Each structure stands twice: as C-alpha cells, then as structure tokens.
Amino acid sequence: KIPNATIKRLSLYRKQLRRLISEDREVVQSQELADSLGLTSTQIRKDLSYFGKFGCRKKGYDVNLLLANLRKIMGVATDNKLCLFGCGNLGNALLGYKGFEQRGFSIEAIFDTDLNKIGKFFHGKRCYSVNQAKEVIKRKNIKIAIIAVPDETVDEILEIIILSGIKSILNFTQRHLQLPGGIMARSVDFTDKLELLSYFSHTK
Amino acid sequence: KIPNATIKRLSLYRKQLRRLISEDREVVQSQELADSLGLTSTQIRKDLSYFGKFGCRKKGYDVNLLLANLRKIMGVATDNKLCLFGCGNLGNALLGYKGFEQRGFSIEAIFDTDLNKIGKFFHGKRCYSVNQAKEVIKRKNIKIAIIAVPDETVDEILEIIILSGIKSILNFTQRHLQLPGGIMARSVDFTDKLELLSYFSHTK
Ligand SMILES: NC(=O)c1ccc[n+]([C@@H]2O[C@H](COP(=O)([O-])OP(=O)(O)OC[C@H]3O[C@@H](n4cnc5c(N)ncnc54)[C@H](O)[C@@H]3O)[C@@H](O)[C@H]2O)c1
C-alpha cells in the first residue's frame, strides 16, 4: 500500500513539472526538483520507486514522460465525474472553470434546494433537486462531490453524499467535516492565506 | 522580528479556535490544541510567547480571549482593503462571498480590460479600467490585490500591481508568480486536492 503522504507529493511533482514545461524545459535532475519543493532528492527517488523505473539518473528525468507517467499512476488520466452541491455564486464560478476539463475532470450534475434553479441548466449542466442525488449519482457513475452550500446546511448534505456511495469530497465551506472511515475530504480555504497577507501588508 | 512560520501557525490556531467556538468550547489546553494541529504544546507556547502572556497554563487558554488577541496581533482587526483584478466567473463569486466582511476584509475596487464591464457596478463595487489601477489603489489606500485573470495575462497585471505599491497578493491563477523582494504572494490551488481525491476514489 502506498502511503497517502507519497501520493500527496506526486501531486506536487506534477505541479512543478507543469511549471517546467511552461518554461520549455525537457529534462530535470531529481536534485533540482527537490530544491524547488523543499524536499530531498532521496525522498523523490523513494516516492517514485513505488511505481517502477523512471528516467535515467545521470541526465535526469524526461519532464514530459515523467508527467505522463504520474498522470497514469494517480488515475487522473481517466475521466473523473464530479457533482456539485450548491448552485450559488461559487458553484457557478466552478461550473465556468476551464481548469477542470484540462485535467480530465467534469461536473456532470448540480444539486440544489432552490425551486427557482431545479430543472434549469447552468453552463450546460442540469440542476437537480437534492432529493434526486442518490439516484443521479448512481446512474451517472459520479465519484467525487464538491460542496459549495452555506455552512449551516453542510450536515444534511453530508448525509446524502455518504448515502449515495461517494468516497471523495472537495469542501469549499468553512465547516470541518466529521466523516466515517473510508471517506476522504479535502477543504479549500483561502482566509488563512488572506490573514497572513494582511499581517504582511501591515508590517511592511 | 517574528518568523513567518510563527505567523502562519497563528492563522492555524485561529482556525482551530473558531472551530472550538462553534462547538461551544470555552477553554482549551495547549496540549489539546497541539494534538488537533499535529504540533507540540512547546511550539504553541513558544509562538505565543512572542506576544506576551495569554491565559493561565493550569486551566488552559480562554478560547474567546485568545482568538480576540490573535486577531489583534495579526492586524486582521483593522479594515483590510482589497482590490480585484478580473471580473469574470471567479471574480464575481469572490465579490459575493460573505466570508470577507466577517473577517474584516472588503473589496473596494475591481479592475478589468473588458469594455463591456468598465464603468459598471458588480455586487455594488465599481469596475475600473486596468489603466486606472495605480491612481485608484493610492486614493482608496488599498493594501492587498486578488488576481483572478486568465493565466496568460498575469505578467502585465503583476507589473501594474507592483508599480501601484501593493505588497500582498492573493493569486487564483495557475501561474507561479516571479516577484521582487518585499512582496508576498499566496496562491490558491485546489487542483492538487482534486487529484488526490481522484486517486483515492479510484483505489477504494
Ligand atoms: N463565493 C465565494 O467566492 C466563496 C469562496 C470560498 C468559499 N465559499 C463558500 O462556499 C459556500 C457557498 O458560497 P456562495 O457564495 O456560493 O453562496 P450562495 O448563497 O451564493 O450559494 C449557495 C447555494 O447553495 C444552495 N443551497 C442552500 N441549501 C442547500 C442544501 N441544503 N442543499 C443544496 N443546495 C443548497 C442555495 O440555494 C444556493 O444556490 C459557502 O459555504 C461559502 O462559505 C464561497
């Protein structure tokens, strides 16, 4: 079994490799990759060794080849179907985000409780009632749920998501999710970054 | 001078204290705070010692008092004026985000290059031309810039932000910002979280 910490780092390697490609780089030494991420080259080689042989050590790794391999390993190569709970300000921005398609993710269904939105289409995707979530998630084989509902409605949504068999959740609310075992959630929160920036701008 | 790493942890303490308040907690031991954040109680006490005495060790810290003190220390108590570059999908979502006001942040001006948007109002805030940024930022005493423009336009925006005297940047694009000294940027990126969730949902 591959440790979660290794998988997390694979995502960092992918981000760094994408940056190198945007700078027209073709080869990178494990030491340079390590320095740019504040890691050791031993750690990088150890992480990659879980998955077989990559690139030759002397000249370094082939950037495009390594990126493609990491993509396959992480399973992001396949088509990832998402659903979105909450068709408000943030939900609509996420529906319009071109970054999802680029990385093999697509929002297949929206769920909301607002009667003015149910049955309508937003960015070409249909908005269903929250009561239809279980059936729609199963029919469309959706694997990941995005939560963009008000904080106070998170508990009722969480129950529906868990009952529908979804194991992965991307949470945009400020609520800390209490989850049973076997379900993974990641929260997106930029207010702590803003507070750090605020401190920095006041002391400069 | 207080290390940046300490300031970053203050933000984590604040987030954890807010969570405790939502669970109606009034007191917390430094050990419990440390456990919930994967730190040591020595680290927490050392961080807080930069700023004077807080709470008494035996009974633990007063949660509300500590949160209020940390708010003052981090300078988030004062009114933080932000500006937003890019009035698109994401920009509009950020304009509608109630979390800013709650933490003492407000978006004071929007800058865009789209002639259909310049001069109009979005969520009650005026959209200016990018060419007016320097003058508007100075006049309104804006301290922090949010970047929500397409990746390929980041370089020209960055130059304008730096010339306008802003020292703190919240970056929502996928571009890595090359900055001169004395300017701090923090990037928000949830695609690495999605990739981790994708891996998890495929292996379950
Ligand atoms: N707007 C942003 O930029 C932003 C940024 C970060 C985090 N957030 C967080 O994202 C969440 C949504 O923010 P927003 O600005 O889009 O709010 P919003 O009020 O614009 O949208 C909320 C949507 O959720 C729907 N909803 C309410 N209860 C529901 C339920 N039980 N099931 C399904 N849908 C339900 C509403 O009908 C509405 O369409 C909030 O928790 C907020 O803190 C927003």
Ligand SMILES: NC(=O)c1ccc[n+]([C@@H]2O[C@H](COP(=O)([O-])OP(=O)(O)OC[C@H]3O[C@@H](n4cnc5c(N)ncnc54)[C@H](O)[C@@H]3O)[C@@H](O)[C@H]2O)c1
């Ligand atoms: N939509 C999302 O949910 C989301 C999520 C994460 C990150 N992002 C990132 O945020 C950025 C914006 O995404 P979006 O979906 O809002 O795109 P968008 O195309 O809807 O909006 C972009 C806006 O920027 C304006 N613009 C273009 N060039 C400009 C310039 N030189 N100066 C000022 N304004 C300029 C456009 O006129 C438009 O109003 C992108 O970099 C995207 O990768 C978006």
